[in-house]
Amino acid sequence: xxxxxxxxxxxxxxxxxxxxxxxxxxxxxxxxxxxxxxxxxxxxxxxxxxxxxxxxxxxxxxxxxxxxxxxxxxxxxxxxxxxxxxxxxxxxxxxxxxxxxxxxxxxxxxxxxxxxxxxxxxxxxxxxxxxxxxxxxxxxxxxxxxxxxxxxxxxxxxxxxxxxxxxxxxxxxxxxxxxxxxxxxxxxxxxx
Amino acid sequence: xxxxxxxxxxxxxxxxxxxxxxxxxxxxxxxxxxxxxxxxxxxxxxxxxxxxxxxxxxxxxxxxxxxxxxxxxxxxxxxxxxxxxxxxxxxxxxxxxxxxxxxxxxxxxxxxxxxxxxxxxxxxxxxxxxxxxxxxxxxxxxxxxxxxxxxxxxxxxxxxxxxxxxxxxxxxxxxxxxxxxxxxxxxxxx
Numbered sequence: 001x002x003x004x005x006x007x008x009x010x011x012x013x014x015x016x017x018x019x020x021x022x023x024x025x026x027x028x029x030x031x032x033x034x035x036x037x038x039x040x041x042x043x044x045x046x047x048x049x050x051x052x053x054x055x056x057x058x059x060x061x062x063x064x065x066x067x068x069x070x071x072x073x074x075x076x077x078x079x080x081x082x083x084x085x086x087x088x089x090x091x092x093x094x095x096x097x098x099x100x101x102x103x104x105x106x107x108x109x110x111x112x113x114x115x116x117x118x119x120x121x122x123x124x125x126x127x128x129x130x131x132x133x134x135x136x137x138x139x140x141x142x143x144x145x146x147x148x149x150x151x152x153x154x155x156x157x158x159x160x161x162x163x164x165x166x167x168x169x170x171x172x173x174x175x176x177x178x179x180x181x182x183x184x185x186x187x188x189x190x191x192x
Numbered sequence: 193x194x195x196x197x198x199x200x201x202x203x204x205x206x207x208x209x210x211x212x213x214x215x216x217x218x219x220x221x222x223x224x225x226x227x228x229x230x231x232x233x234x235x236x237x238x239x240x241x242x243x244x245x246x247x248x249x250x251x252x253x254x255x256x257x258x259x260x261x262x263x264x265x266x267x268x269x270x271x272x273x274x275x276x277x278x279x280x281x282x283x284x285x286x287x288x289x290x291x292x293x294x295x296x297x298x299x300x301x302x303x304x305x306x307x308x309x310x311x312x313x314x315x316x317x318x319x320x321x322x323x324x325x326x327x328x329x330x331x332x333x334x335x336x337x338x339x340x341x342x343x344x345x346x347x348x349x350x351x352x353x354x355x356x357x358x359x360x361x362x363x364x365x366x367x368x369x370x371x372x373x374x375x376x377x378x379x380x381x382x
Contacts, residue, residue: 024260031259032252039248049246056248060259065267122242129239145206145236146243170204177203180235181228 013072020068027067031060034080041084044142047130049123051091058087078157085139132179137172144169193218198225207236303350310358312336312343315365320345323364327356 018026038059042052062083070079129138143154144165155165198218202210202225209215210229219226248255312320317336324334324347332349334357347357 024256027260028253028256031256035248035252035255040243040246043246044243053248053250057250057255057258060255061262061266064256064259064263122245125239125242126246142243146240173205174203176236177232180232 012076016067016070016072019064027064030063030067034076035060037077038080038084040147041081041142042088043123044126044130044146045085045088045135045138046091047123047127049120051095055084055087055091058091059084062087075156081157082159128179129176133172133175137168137175140165140168141172141176145173195222195225198222199228202229202232207233303352305348306351306354307346307348308354308358310345310347310361312338312345312361313341313365315340315343315361317343319364323360324357327360328353332357 012030015026015030019030035056039052039056042055042059043049046052046055059080063080066083070076129141133141139158140151140154143149143157144151149157151165151169152162154160154169155162158165193214195218198215201215205215210219210233219229315323320336320343321334324332324345328334328347328349332347332353334348335346337344337346345357345361347354349357
């Protein structure tokens with residue numbers, strides 16, 4: 001479930017070097033490789049596909065600007081995740097200041113209605129997590145249970161202690177499963 | 193293992209741990225826990241599948257292109273803003289320094305102050321003060337002492353003002369047109 005991080009750090013560093021020196025094709029390869037990952041994070045953290053598109057675009061804009069400063073001493077996913085998180089928080093602050101308008105589920109690019117419905121359903125499912133969990137728990141749940149990372153890997157990505165990640169993960173799971181079982185008649189009966 | 197024990201494990205355990213022996217045994221023997229487990233597993237896998245199936249509609253090449261062009265545009269914007277800010281700051285500094293220097297250049301010149309003592313023969317202190325006030329203004333100083341015809345007027349002012357006071361005294365105190373009573377000419381010895 002973990003997103004592909006390339007054929008190795010050497011290839012990635014070569015791509016970064018090429019991109020920094022102006023090779024536009026290298027930057028496209030970097031975007032192709034990491035865009036699905038960044039987009040999924042954005043959807044899971046903000047709960048809206050259109051906002052996630054904007055966040056993803058902004059993330060790669062920053063990546064383009066800061067590629068030269070990427071030292072490569074940590075995982076590129078960690079670097080990307082921190083950028084995504086920063087962009088997301090900034091977007092949230094901005095959107096909190098202005099009133100919400102329009103239909104958020106309008107899809108401009110998709111011409112296939114079936115695909116749109118599938119995607120929308122998936123987004124709706126993920127949005128449910130975004131709605132019920134606090135940010136930290138949501139991040140941990142996405143990285144560990146949806147992406148399949150270990151709590152240690154998630155801790156590295158989030159810059160947290162291992163034990164904090166585990167605690168947040170337990171709380172997130174408990175909350176999500178409680179909500180899943182809310183509608184289950186036997187469970188409801190049992191917990192009365 | 194009781195149902196409560198099983199459910200408390202189920203509340204926080206990762207899905208792959210639910211297959212462990214003692215848990216699996218309990219779920220297999222308890223229809224209620226088995227149903228609850230199935231609900232959790234199914235919904236969580238559905239969530240994982242949904243997460244993996246979410247995709248962006250914009251092609252990566254388009255995202256990369258927009259990122260490149262926007263990054264360049266923002267860089268130009270930033271450089272433009274910085275240049276503009278530097279120019280504005282320079283202009284403001286230039287204008288401020290010009291104003292300060294011009295203010296200093298146009299300010300009242302501080303003329304040297306001199307002091308001179310005049311003999312007053314007939315003008316009273318009130319008359320001297322009334323006349324000299326006109327010439328000395330606020331900056332000059334006049335001190336009258338004694339009584340005519342041996343009164344003394346000390347003037348502390350600029351040389352130009354002192355000159356004015358001198359001519360005033362010559363006119364009203366010392367000359368033929370002065371208001372002093374004409375001196376009685378003593379008869380020449382024969």
